[in-house]
Amino acid sequence: MMFAAATLAIIVTMALAIVRAIRGPTVFDRAQAGNTTGTMAVMLLAVIGFLNGRPEFLDLAIVYGLLNLVGTIAVLKFFRYGDLGDPGEGEPPRQP
Amino acid sequence: MMAVVATAMVVQRNLFAVVVLGGIYSFLMATALVALDAVDVAMTEASVGAGISTVLLLGALHLVRGDEARPLGRPWFPLAVSIAAGGVLVYGTLGLSAFSDADAPIHRHVAPRYIEQAMKETGVPNVVTAVLASYRGYDTLGETTVVFTAGIGVIALLRQRRRKDRDRK
Numbered sequence: 001m002m003f004a005a006a007t008l009a010i011i012v013t014m015a016l017a018i019v020r021a022i023r024g025p026t027v028f029d030r031a032q033a034g035n036t037t038g039t040m041a042v043m044l045l046a047v048i049g050f051l052n053g054r055p056e057f058l059d060l061a062i063v064y065g066l067l068n069l070v071g072t073i074a075v076l077k078f079f080r081y082g083d084l085g086d087p088g089e090g091e092p093p094r095q096p
Numbered sequence: 097m098m099a100v101v102a103t104a105m106v107v108q109r110n111l112f113a114v115v116v117l118g119g120i121y122s123f124l125m126a127t128a129l130v131a132l133d134a135v136d137v138a139m140t141e142a143s144v145g146a147g148i149s150t151v152l153l154l155g156a157l158h159l160v161r162g163d164e165a166r167p168l169g170r171p172w173f174p175l176a177v178s179i180a181a182g183g184v185l186v187y188g189t190l191g192l193s194a195f196s197d198a199d200a201p202i203h204r205h206v207a208p209r210y211i212e213q214a215m216k217e218t219g220v221p222n223v224v225t226a227v228l229a230s231y232r233g234y235d236t237l238g239e240t241t242v243v244f245t246a247g248i249g250v251i252a253l254l255r256q257r258r259r260k261d262r263d264r265k
Contacts, residue, residue, distance in 0.1 A: 014124075021116055022104040034116040038146065041123040045130055057135060064126070067147040071119050078154040 003051040010047060014040040031075045038068030115153045122146040155254050 014037055021033035042061045049055040101121045108114050122145025129138035210227055220226040228236050 018101060018120060021113070021120055022101075022108070024113070027112060030113055030116045034119050037120045038123050041127050044127050048127075048131055057130060060130065060135060060139060063139065064123070064142050064146075067142050068123075070147050071150045074151040074154055075116065078158070 003047055006047050007044065007051060010040050010044045014044070027079055031072060031079070034075065035068060035072045038064065038071065042068065111157055115150060115157060118153065119146045119150045122149070152250060155250075159253070 017033045017036040017040065021030050021037070024030045024033060042064045045061040045064060046055070046058055049057050049061075101117055101124065104117055108117065122141055125145065126138040126142040129135075129141055210223055210231070214223050214226040214230075215221065218226045218230040220230060
C-alpha cells in the first residue's frame with residue numbers, strides 16, 4: 001500500500017517535470033526537467049522493485065543515476081561552451 | 097506519458113528541447129522495460145538512449161543550426177504509412193503466445209539444446225556467451241563490424257570540426 005502510494009506520487013512528479021520540459025521557456029528549465037525525470041526514473045525503479053517484492057534491481061537504479069549525471073553534464077557543457085570537446089577554462093588546450 | 101513526450105518531440109521546433117525530450121523518453125522506455133522484466137534491454141536502452149545518444153545528438157546539434165526548418169508540405173503520406181505499419185505490428189502481437197508461457201515456441205525450439213549441449217559442443221561455461229560467440233558467431237561478427245564502422249564515422253565527423261575550430265583561433 002505504501003509503495004503503491006509512493007509509485008503514484010513519483011509518477012505525478014514525473015508528469016509535472018515532463019510538462020516543464022515541454023513548455024519550459026529557457027534551456028535551464030529543460031535541463032532541470034530532464035534531470036528530474038531521470039531521478040524519478042531511478043526512484044520509480046527502486047520502488048517498483050519493492051512493490052513486486054524483488055528488490056534485486058537496485059544496482060540497475062544506480063547505473064541509471066550515473067547515466068543521468070553524464071547526460072546532464074553533457075547538456076550543460078554543451079550550453080556553456082558550445083562544444084563537447086572543449087577543455088574547461090582552467091585547463092590549457094591540448095597541443096596536437 | 098510516453099505518447100505525450102513523443103508528440104511533443106514531433107511538434108517541437110527547437111532542436112535542443114527535442115534532444116532533452118529524447119533523453120526523457122529513453123528513461124521512460126527503460127522504466128517500462130524493467131517493469132516488463134527485460135532488465136538487460138532496459139540497461140541498454142538507458143545507456144544508449146539516455147547516455148550516449150544525448151551526447152552524440154548534442155555534438156551533431158553543434159554542427160547544424162538550432163531550429164528546425166518549417167516543413168514544406170503536409171506529410172500525410174508518411175503519417176498514413178506509419179499508422180499502417182503500427183497497425184500491422186499490433187495485429188502481429190495478437191498471434192503471440194501468452195506472457196511468460198513456458199510452452200511458447202521460443203522455449204521449445206533451440207533453447208533446450210543450448211542449455212543441455214552448450215558445454216559439450218562449445219566448451220564455454222556461460223550459456224549466453226556460448227550462444228552469442230559460438231552458435232551465432234557470424235551474426236555477432238557482423239554486428240561488431242557495423243558498430244565499429246559507425247564509431248569511426250562519428251569520430252571523423254566530430255574531430256574534423258574541432259580541428260577547424262582550433263585553426264581559426
